[in-house]
Amino acid sequence: xxxxxxxxxxxxxxxxxxxxxxxxxxxxxxxxxxxxxxxxxxxxxxxxxxxxxxxxxxxxxxxxxxxxxxxxxxxxxxxxxxxxxxxxxxxxxxxxxxxxxxxxxxxxxxxxxxxxxxxxxxxxxxxxxxxxxxxxxxxxxxxxxxxxxxxxxxxxxxxxxxxx
Amino acid sequence: xxxxxxxxxxxxxxxxxxxxxxxxxxxxxxxxxxxxxxxxxxxxxxxxxxxxxxxxxxxxxxxxxxxxxxxxxxxxxxxxxxxxxxxxxxxxxxxxxxxxxxxxxxxxxxxxxxxxxxxxxxxxxxxxxxxxxxxxxxxxxxxxxxxxxxxxxxxxxxxxxxxxxxxxxxxxxxxxxxxxxxxxxxxxxxxxxxxxxxxxxxxxxxxxxxxxxxxxxxxxxxxxxxxxxxxxxxxxxxxxxxxxxxxxxxxxxxxxxxxxxxxxxxxxxxxxxxxxxxxxxxxxxxxxxxxxxxxxxxxxxxxxxxxxxxxxxxxxxxxxxxxxxxxxxxxxxxxxxxxxxxxxxxxxxxxxxxxxxxxxxxxxxxxxxxxxxxxxxxxxxxxxxxxxxxxxxxxxxxxxxxxxxxxxxxxxxxxxxxxxxxxxxxxxxxxxxxxxxxxxxxxxxxxxxxxxxxxxxxxxxxxxxxxxxxxxxxxxxxxxxxxxxxxxxxxxxxxxxxxxxxxxxxxxxxxxxxxxxxxxxxxxxxxxxxxxxxxxxxxxxxxxxxxxxxxxxxxxxxxxxxxxxxxxxxxxxxxxxxxxxx
Numbered sequence: 001x002x003x004x005x006x007x008x009x010x011x012x013x014x015x016x017x018x019x020x021x022x023x024x025x026x027x028x029x030x031x032x033x034x035x036x037x038x039x040x041x042x043x044x045x046x047x048x049x050x051x052x053x054x055x056x057x058x059x060x061x062x063x064x065x066x067x068x069x070x071x072x073x074x075x076x077x078x079x080x081x082x083x084x085x086x087x088x089x090x091x092x093x094x095x096x097x098x099x100x101x102x103x104x105x106x107x108x109x110x111x112x113x114x115x116x117x118x119x120x121x122x123x124x125x126x127x128x129x130x131x132x133x134x135x136x137x138x139x140x141x142x143x144x145x146x147x148x149x150x151x152x153x154x155x156x157x158x159x160x161x162x163x164x
Numbered sequence: 165x166x167x168x169x170x171x172x173x174x175x176x177x178x179x180x181x182x183x184x185x186x187x188x189x190x191x192x193x194x195x196x197x198x199x200x201x202x203x204x205x206x207x208x209x210x211x212x213x214x215x216x217x218x219x220x221x222x223x224x225x226x227x228x229x230x231x232x233x234x235x236x237x238x239x240x241x242x243x244x245x246x247x248x249x250x251x252x253x254x255x256x257x258x259x260x261x262x263x264x265x266x267x268x269x270x271x272x273x274x275x276x277x278x279x280x281x282x283x284x285x286x287x288x289x290x291x292x293x294x295x296x297x298x299x300x301x302x303x304x305x306x307x308x309x310x311x312x313x314x315x316x317x318x319x320x321x322x323x324x325x326x327x328x329x330x331x332x333x334x335x336x337x338x339x340x341x342x343x344x345x346x347x348x349x350x351x352x353x354x355x356x357x358x359x360x361x362x363x364x365x366x367x368x369x370x371x372x373x374x375x376x377x378x379x380x381x382x383x384x385x386x387x388x389x390x391x392x393x394x395x396x397x398x399x400x401x402x403x404x405x406x407x408x409x410x411x412x413x414x415x416x417x418x419x420x421x422x423x424x425x426x427x428x429x430x431x432x433x434x435x436x437x438x439x440x441x442x443x444x445x446x447x448x449x450x451x452x453x454x455x456x457x458x459x460x461x462x463x464x465x466x467x468x469x470x471x472x473x474x475x476x477x478x479x480x481x482x483x484x485x486x487x488x489x490x491x492x493x494x495x496x497x498x499x500x501x502x503x504x505x506x507x508x509x510x511x512x513x514x515x516x517x518x519x520x521x522x523x524x525x526x527x528x529x530x531x532x533x534x535x536x537x538x539x540x541x542x543x544x545x546x547x548x549x550x551x552x553x554x555x556x557x558x559x560x561x562x563x564x565x566x567x568x569x570x571x572x573x574x575x576x577x578x579x580x581x582x583x584x585x586x587x588x589x590x591x592x593x594x595x596x597x598x599x600x601x602x603x604x605x606x607x608x609x610x611x612x613x614x615x616x617x618x619x620x621x622x623x624x625x626x627x628x629x630x631x632x633x634x635x636x637x638x639x640x641x642x643x644x645x646x647x648x649x650x651x652x653x654x655x656x657x658x659x660x661x662x663x664x665x666x667x668x669x670x671x672x673x674x675x676x677x678x679x680x681x682x683x684x685x686x687x688x689x690x691x692x693x694x695x696x697x698x699x700x701x702x703x704x705x706x707x708x709x710x711x712x713x714x715x716x717x718x719x720x721x722x723x724x725x726x727x728x729x730x731x732x733x734x735x736x737x738x739x740x741x742x743x744x745x746x
Contacts, residue, residue: 003462003463003467005472008463008464008467009460009463009464039472079456080454080484081454081455081456081464081480081484082480083456083460083464126468126472126474127476129463129464129468130464130465130468130474130476130477130480131464131476131480132464147264148267148269148270149266149267149269149270150259150264150265150266150267150270151252151264151265151266151267152263152264153195153201153202153203153204153263153264153265154201154202156195156202156252156265157252158197158199158200158201158202160251160252161196161197161202161251161252161253162165162168162221162222162223162251162253163221163222163223163226163250163251163253163254164221164222164251
């Protein structure tokens with residue numbers, strides 16, 4: 001059973017569709033290059049936070065800004081592995097069309113979606129496949145459910161860590 | 165900085181850290197302050213017992229107080245109040261994703277439960293090594309259950325028995341047929357007060373309800389066919405040699421998944437984290453739902469990790485499984501181990517073997533042994549026949565039938581050697597019979613996917629030297645070397661082996677010990693595991709008892725065969741009779 005290299009889950013697939021949408025009308029020669037970069041681990045230091053993706057691709061620094069949702073998505077509760085029900089993927093429209101992204105890359109290409117930006121998005125799709133809740137937290141800061149048995153690291157006061 | 169104390173459930177012990185300390189040194193993942201944040205870090209700690217806790221810092225004093233409360237049998241209120249005053253350093257245990265630490269109350273609760281479990285270990289008739297005590301505490305406290313994956317020879321069975329004997333039951337142990345007898349013996353030896361029921365063989369019948377505290381031992385083949393095992397509400401289910409259920413499509417796996425239990429433990433000596441399909445299959449039995457469905461697991465972890473070496477997916481998977489998998493290697497616990505660890509494995513006689521064995525005994529007694537020199541010869545011939553039958557029916561009467569499933573010892577040896585090879589370790593296997601060595605060489609060659617050489621007296625000296633040299637120095641040499649016990653006497657140096665297996669018994673333990681020492685040299689840093697295979701209830705058992713009494717005076721033990729020839733017919737029959745053995 002082989003799986004798509006990018007977009008094995010509906011969550012990652014939504015991002016792959018966004019990346020490849022322009023190729024529907026005319027071929028985008030940058031896509032094969034972008035896939036090749038992603039495949040060969042040229043995308044390093046991929047970091048995500050709500051509304052923002054950064055990465056280094058073949059030495060170029062890539063920034064991608066995404067519009068945030070204005071309110072919390074309803075009914076989204078990730079399980080302990082960071083997974084979400086696939087049925088939600090289509091309803092939520094998690095991926096951002098290329099035209100609505102703000103991108104910047106340190107390379108000299110004049111297109112806002114150079115091979116480095118596209119490679120970042122392919123790698124993002126793989127990360128989303130691995131952890132679907134990432135697709136949602138990119139668009140809205142979800143607070144994790146509170147478990148009384150665990151204390152988040154950021155809630156610990158350094159000053160009183162050792163007590164005395 | 166003065167020393168801090170954190171209770172570490174994974175080790176069932178207190179970690180002393182932050183200062184140079186004595187004790188068992190290990191590395192733990194703990195949360196520690198760094199600048200103005202608290203971050204996960206590798207911390208060098210010493211593991212200490214409750215009585216060795218210092219009283220110098222708030223975290224140390226808090227755990228001293230916890231120890232005192234447990235000793236006094238204090239109530240929930242006292243622990244709740246203590247939890248209020250514990251500084252984060254005392255409970256800096258990270259969650260799987262390393263985003264949070266345990267609350268003081270939750271960690272205190274785990275400590276209380278582990279301490280209660282430890283208090284019950286008095287019922288166990290064995291001196292546990294420190295890492296085994298940790299293992300039992302882990303088995304008691306790991307949420308839902310998990311995979312005990314210690315390297316072969318570290319005593320997984322003993323640790324599991326400690327779990328079973330200190331819980332109320334009823335419990336179910338599922339193991340390969342070749343190990344049913346071994347489980348029965350080990351339970352009788354280590355937990356003599358625990359009722360044990362062997363649910364195996366054609367006349368099996370499960371009493372319903374299963375009596376409390378009882379441990380029911382069954383085989384994977386019975387699990388496949390008997391539905392009533394699924395109708396019992398088990399306390400703990402142990403799946404030994406869990407590689408047997410690594411394929412979720414098999415009937416054994418499906419039956420194992422249907423078992424209802426509060427705690428599930430899988431045991432395997434093979435590192436499970438290397439084959440993700442098998443990892444999913446085994447963990448779907450011990451911790452259903454932990455890794456999601458099989459298809460989803462492939463999408464999210466299997467494909468990313470195996471096909472594109474995704475570091476993020478691998479890290480997340482490790483975080484998910486780490487709390488539920490306990491694996492120690494011999495090197496890691498070397499300080500707890502003597503240089504040679506002896507392990508006797510009781511194997512089960514197959515139906516074919518039992519029939520041949522009884523026939524041989526009956527015929528010999530019907531024909532009579534005569535007296536004097538003639539008697540000695542006939543007794544010896546019978547003993548030899550019986551030992552051959554225990555080894556393999558095809559050694560007793562050569563045939564061209566398939567070898568698997570006909571000798572409990574042969575199957576068990578194959579399973580163990582497969583595991584040792586998968587662990588990238590090496591083994592020496594001794595037998596006193598040339599024919600047996602050749603059977604093993606042929607069979608293991610097929611099973612291990614490469615030729616398995618046999619060093620015996622019929623080889624030229626140069627050939628023998630070459631086998632020894634290759635085993636000792638070539639990285640791609642076969643990892644298993646078969647040796648005839650007699651040929652192995654001459655100054656061979658085979659110290660690369662981590663395991664020695666005695667496939668059959670020699671009357672004189674000194675000869676076996678000499679062979680064992682081919683693999684062991686003074687100053688060797690890695691402990692050597694010596695496995696002795698014994699077919700339960702047979703003449704091999706008799707030899708094993710002789711050895712246990714004689715290992716201490718290992719030299720100059722002679723003529724046990726002669727001694728047997730001197731017995732009366734009745735005495736001899738008692739020694740050789742299979743009795744009620746099924």
